[in-house]
Every structure is written in structure tokens, then in C-alpha cells.
Amino acid sequence: MKNHRMRLLAAAMLMLAAPAITHADALADIKARGFLTVGVKNDYPPYGYMDNNGHTVGFEISLARYIATQLLGSPDKIKLVPVNASNRMQFLNSGQIDMIMATLGITPERQGQIDFSNAYVSAAGPSILARNAVKFNQWAQLKGQKVCGVQGSYFNKAVTQNYGLQLVNFAALPEAYRALQDNRCVAMVFDDMSLQKKLKEPGWSNYKIAVAPYEFTPMAAGLRKGDDSFREAVNQAIVKAEGEDKLIGWEKAFDMPPSPYIAQQAIAARAATK
Amino acid sequence: MFGLDFSWLLDPTYQQWLIQGVLQTLELAAISSLFAILIGLLGVYGLLLRRAWLDASIELFVEVFRNTPPLLQMLFFYFTLTQIGLTTLDPVTGLQVPVVSAFMSAVFSLSLFGGALCIEAFRSGFDAVPKATLEAARALGYSRWGMFRHVQVPIAARICLPPLTNVLTNLFKTTSQASVITVPELMYAAGQIYNDTFRTLEVMLFILLVYVVLVSLVVWGIGWVQRALIYPGYGA
Numbered sequence: 001m002k003n004h005r006m007r008l009l010a011a012a013m014l015m016l017a018a019p020a021i022t023h024a025d026a027l028a029d030i031k032a033r034g035f036l037t038v039g040v041k042n043d044y045p046p047y048g049y050m051d052n053n054g055h056t057v058g059f060e061i062s063l064a065r066y067i068a069t070q071l072l073g074s075p076d077k078i079k080l081v082p083v084n085a086s087n088r089m090q091f092l093n094s095g096q097i098d099m100i101m102a103t104l105g106i107t108p109e110r111q112g113q114i115d116f117s118n119a120y121v122s123a124a125g126p127s128i129l130a131r132n133a134v135k136f137n138q139w140a141q142l143k144g145q146k147v148c149g150v151q152g153s154y155f156n157k158a159v160t161q162n163y164g165l166q167l168v169n170f171a172a173l174p175e176a177y178r179a180l181q182d183n184r185c186v187a188m189v190f191d192d193m194s195l196q197k198k199l200k201e202p203g204w205s206n207y208k209i210a211v212a213p214y215e216f217t218p219m220a221a222g223l224r225k226g227d228d229s230f231r232e233a234v235n236q237a238i239v240k241a242e243g244e245d246k247l248i249g250w251e252k253a254f255d256m257p258p259s260p261y262i263a264q265q266a267i268a269a270r271a272a273t274k
Numbered sequence: 275m276f277g278l279d280f281s282w283l284l285d286p287t288y289q290q291w292l293i294q295g296v297l298q299t300l301e302l303a304a305i306s307s308l309f310a311i312l313i314g315l316l317g318v319y320g321l322l323l324r325r326a327w328l329d330a331s332i333e334l335f336v337e338v339f340r341n342t343p344p345l346l347q348m349l350f351f352y353f354t355l356t357q358i359g360l361t362t363l364d365p366v367t368g369l370q371v372p373v374v375s376a377f378m379s380a381v382f383s384l385s386l387f388g389g390a391l392c393i394e395a396f397r398s399g400f401d402a403v404p405k406a407t408l409e410a411a412r413a414l415g416y417s418r419w420g421m422f423r424h425v426q427v428p429i430a431a432r433i434c435l436p437p438l439t440n441v442l443t444n445l446f447k448t449t450s451q452a453s454v455i456t457v458p459e460l461m462y463a464a465g466q467i468y469n470d471t472f473r474t475l476e477v478m479l480f481i482l483l484v485y486v487v488l489v490s491l492v493v494w495g496i497g498w499v500q501r502a503l504i505y506p507g508y509g510a
Contacts, residue, residue, distance in 0.1 A: 152469035183371045
């Protein structure tokens with residue numbers, strides 16, 4: 001409730017502030033203003049969430065603070081505005097925020113409306129968790145097989161249509177894990193990052209990721225169209241962070257499975273600066 | 275009007291889910307109703323035998339299964355039985371797999387829950403058979419089974435039909451809870467579709483309509499039996 005009120009207040013203040021923002025040169029405006037305004041998630045671990053003290057933290061928050069340090073000299077010269085998937089584009093285009101860093105996937109539809117920075121994460125889609133003994137390693141081999149899942153997962157329709165999985169969908173994640181351990185299904189399909197985390201828990205040593213994700217969504221910061229100098233500055237900051245292995249450090253800090261994409265980007269960033 | 279969007283009904287995947295859902299709901303309702311009626315008949319026959327230990331057992335059965343939520347019973351049959359070791363070896367994978375499938379768990383729980391309600395419904399019917407009729411049957415030399423079969427059931431059945439309609443329509447609607455243990459019936463299909471399309475209102479309205487039609491058919495069917503069985507003086 002309190003948080004909600006704070007958000008309303010923040011939104012109201014932003015609306016009052018909005019007309020003051022001119023769109024001529026975003027980078028110059030931000031430097032004149034003295035802080036960077038970033039739309040972030042606060043309910044989506046590990047990318048952006050509230051810690052036990054009520055502070056918004058996460059992988060994307062750390063990167064946003066790094067960018068603020070590069071642009072303005074301090075990680076605290078930043079204002080974090082909570083956004084969600086349905087309002088973040090409007091917040092950006094109406095000038096209430098300078099940049100979206102809120103699990104924003106690069107899609108052709110969005111590219112028509114906003115610009116993107118370099119992709120800093122390649123988010124894995126669903127993968128398949130199964131016992132070590134299983135022989136399958138391709139999505140196509142799961143045709144007609146009973147696979148446990150969770151109701152409401154965005155990929156349920158896609159895996160049914162494209163790979164013919166016979167989904168056994170539970171209302172909640174713990175029930176699906178239970179059913180997999182009871183051998184009610186040959187495997188389980190879910191978001192790769194969650195499954196990787198599950199594998200590290202005690203009692204899951206007999207299991208493996210049997211089939212790798214069939215898709216990866218590059219995630220990037222969203223910027224207003226035409227803010228080219230600002231985008232250039234953001235990209236330079238991202239490359240610098242990659243080269244300094246900052247992203248790998250945040251992966252570890254927020255308990256994310258090591259991503260090959262981030263490792264490659266780190267090598268590429270160092271190669272480019274040599 | 276109201277910005278309702280029913281275009282998801284044209285999607286072949288959703289159509290397949292819905293058709294499968296209706297078939298599973300009908301199958302689940304039919305099998306469970308059959309077993310519920312059988313359990314009801316057995317239970318009420320047991321009560322007529324007037325043995326103290328049998329009365330107490332049937333009473334306990336009714337109390338347990340009528341007074342606990344069917345959803346809890348389903349979850350019990352689905353998860354608990356497997357965890358206390360009711361598993362079997364699957365020759366294909368060499369793994370211990372559960373004996374009781376999701377569908378079986380739902381049938382068990384709905385049959386026992388419906389059975390407990392049926393016993394109560396039937397008991398009221400049998401209690402309403404006039405004492406004088408039973409005395410007359412006894413005077414004519416009917417055995418206990420013969421009296422049950424030829425005198426009590428025909429009269430009680432007619433009196434029972436209205437409460438039985440209630441029990442069976444309730445049982446039909448309770449099949450929707452099997453969605454929680456992943457039986458792909460109508461409610462499960464609905465959940466899948468609105469989670470995918472976010473057209474919650476439209477999907478709910480549609481499912482509501484399907485249930486109204488299906489349950490009305492059940493009510494109409496029992497009503498037809500009731501009218502066919504009518505004879506002067508008993509039932510309506």
C-alpha cells in the first residue's frame with residue numbers, strides 16, 4: 001500500500017516534470033539535469049526486484065547505475081521509475097524516463113517505435129528438465145510425450161503446436177516439480193533460468209537440462225528514436241562494463257546461470273579496445 | 275459491444291483443447307455418476323440390513339467424504355498415495371511410476387464424494403416408503419432382497435429422483451476441480467486459453483455457456499426418466 005502510494009506520488013511528480021524535458025539533445029539534457037531517469041522492473045528477479053530492505057536491486061539495476069556512473073560520475077545520480085510491460089513504451093516516448101531497462105526484448109514491432117542499445121543479455125526461452133538417464137536431446141523427440149509444465153507459461157501454445165508436446169500443466173510451479181519427481185511426466189518444460197537454478201538445489205542431482213532452449217531473446221535498453229548521442233554514450237558504457245567483466249560479476253551476484261552470450265560479449269569488448 | 279473479442283475460438287489449437295475438454299468433462303461426469311449411484315445403492319442397502327457395525331461404517335464413510343472438500347480428496351489421491359509408495363515399475367523406462375493417474379484420482383474422489391451424497395439422498399427416499407407397504411410385502415412372504423428389489427427400490431427411486439438431480443448436477447460441476455490435478459477437462463482448457471490470450475472475460479463467458487448447456491442436458495435427462503416412471507400417488 002505504502003509502496004503503491006509512493007509510486008503514485010512518483011508518477012504525479014514525473015508528470016509535472018515532463019513538460020520541462022525537451023527532446024533536442026537527450027544527453028545534454030541529462031547532464032544539465034544531473035541525474036538519469038530509468039524505467040526498471042521491481043518485481044522481476046533477478047533483473048529488477050525489491051530486496052528485503054525495500055531497495056530496488058538486480059542485474060539491470062546494477063547496469064543502469066554503472067551507466068549513470070559513466071555518464072554523470074556517480075551510481076547515485078539516477079532515478080529509478082518502476083514500469084511494467086504495458087506502460088514502459090509510453091513512459092519512454094512521453095519523456096517521463098530517459099531509458100527503459102526492464103527486461104525489454106528486441107522485437108521488430110518495437111524497433112518501429114523506439115531505438116535499442118546493444119543487447120546486454122540474451123535471455124533463454126524454455127528448456128527441458130529430465131532425469132540424467134533420458135536419451136532425448138531434441139525438442140522433436142518429445143512429440144506426444146507427457147511433459148509437466150505450468151499453466152499460463154507464455155510458451156505453452158508454441159511447444160504444443162511446434163513440437164507436439166503433451167503438456168500436463170499445473171496451477172503452480174512446486175506441484176509441477178513434485179509431479180516430475182513422482183515420474184508423472186518424462187520431463188518438465190519451463191523457463192531455462194528457473195530450471196538451471198532448481199538443478200543446484202539438493203535432491204536434484206539425478207536431473208539435467210536434457211534439451212536446450214529453442215529460442216533466445218536479446219534484451220537491451222530502450223531509447224527514444226533519434227537520441228543518437230545518448231545511445232552512443234549508453235553503448236560505450238555497456239561495452240566498458242562488458243570488458244571489465246562487470247556483467248559476469250552481476251550474474252554471479254544475482255545467482256544467474258552463466259550465460260555464453262555475456263561471456264562472448266566480454267571477450268569481444270576486450271578485443272575491440274585493444 | 276463491450277469490446278468482446280471471440281476470435282480465439284477460430285484457433286485450431288484452442289478448438290482442439292476445447293473439444294478434448296468437453297469430452298473429458300462428459301467422461302469424468304458419466305463414470306463418476308455411475309459409481310456414485312452404485313455406492314449410494316450399496317450404502318443404502320447396507321443401512322437397511324440394520325447391523326450396528328455396518329451402520330457405523332457407512333455413517334463414518336458418509337461423514338468423511340461428504341464433509342471434506344472434493345478438491346482436497348483429489349489432491350490426496352493424486353499426490354499423497356504416490357508419496358506413501360503406491361507406485362509400479364514402468365518396463366519401458368525402468369522407473370517407479372504412480373499407479374493412480376490424474377483421471378483415476380478424480381474419478382475416485384468424485385465417486386466417493388458423490389456416493390456419500392447419494393447415500394443420503396437414497397436414505398431419504400427409502401425412509402419415505404410407507405411402513406404399511408413394507409408390512410404388506412412381508413405378509414406376502416417377500417425375502418429381504420426381494421422386498422428391496424421389488425417394493426422398496428421402485429417406490430424409493432421415484433421419491434429420490436429430485437434430490438438425485440441435485441447430487442448429479444453438483445457432481446457434474448465439481449468435475450471442474452479436476453483441472454487442478456491436470457485432468458484436461460473443460461475448466462483446464464479454459465485456463466490454458468485465457469492464460470494464453472488474456473481474453474479472460476470472453477473465455478469465462480463461453481465456458482459458462484457450455485456448462486449451462488451440458489448441465490441442462492443432465493437435468494433434462496433425469497427429468498425425462500422421472501416423467502417416464504411416473505405412476506399415480508408417488509413422486510411428482
